[in-house]
Amino acid sequence: MMLQLQCLSSQTLNPKLCPFHSLSNSKGNGFGSISVTESTSIKKKKLYVKCRQSEYYEQKSFSASPSNSSYAPTDVAVGTLPTRVYVGHSIYKGKAALTVEPRGPEFVSLDSGAVKLSREGFVMLQFAPAAGVRQYDWSRKQVFSLSVTEIGSLVALGARESCEFFHDPFKGKSEEGKVRKVLKVEPLPDGSGHFFNLSVQNKLINLDESIYIPVTRAEYTVLVSAFNV
Incomplete structure (x- = not known):
């Protein structure tokens, strides 16, 4: 309640003091309602999207060069050379x-x-x-x-x-x-x-x-x- 009063009083003097709160007038009273929950939700969404994007690129990078030994390139035996194709x-x-x-x-x-x-x-x-x-x-x-x-x-x-x-x-x-x-x-x-x-x-x-x-x-x-x- 104190947070609402402080922010409302600040909004009357200078609206820029609460840049991340959305103010809306209610029909029944002259006070504005602060949707702190909504701005917090938006923050969580941004963090969530950011996190998924990071995981996507990491997974993509992992798929390109898997550490699993079954995907590792076969070592060339000593004394042999990789096959090369010559085109005429x-x-x-x-x-x-x-x-x-x-x-x-x-x-x-x-x-x-x-x-x-x-x-x-x-x-x-x-x-x-x-x-x-x-x-x-x-x-x-x-x-x-x-x-x-x-x-x-x-x-x-x-x-x-x-x-x-x-x-x-x-x-x-x-x-x-x-x-x-x-x-x-x-x-x-x-x-x-x-x-x-x-x-x-x-x-x-x-x-x-x-x-x-x-x-x-x-x-x-x-x-x-x-x-x-």
Whole structure:
């Protein structure tokens, strides 16, 4: 009762002294009624909403990174590497098709638990001659594997530059020199791209074949992106 009188008397002098009370005139008397309960209720609502919002974000954060061991990422065993997927690219033209397939490096496990590089990564180029309109004879395909250094040469190749690679699959063996593969990459006359020309001489099966395909600058850029994996 004293609180009501004090606040009412303050309201008469200066209404700002009771900023959180709502005053309303009753029909039966000239005094205002203070709804302290209502303002307290509003405060509780705000605190309650605030609390629920905090719990929501905490729960969301917990769900994103659960501490339960059943959801924890599986530890990679010593000597193994996570699987990585390499995406290739194919180019189809009127006289030939070219497929580029990146291959990742290979590793072997040592007794110490470490891993050792057993084979470097490479990019396999497959050339197939055309057998008709939008048809290619993949049974006659010729393959050329680019080493890491050769990939670097192609990546750094300028629009007006050319390069040439020579491979002998039987180098260091008794049949050395019987199979000869030469890949030439030369600029197109108008500077809009490069010619990829693969020549294969195989004396073992009496084969002498050359497959070439023009590659535009945009297509070459896509090939380089495949080289960079």
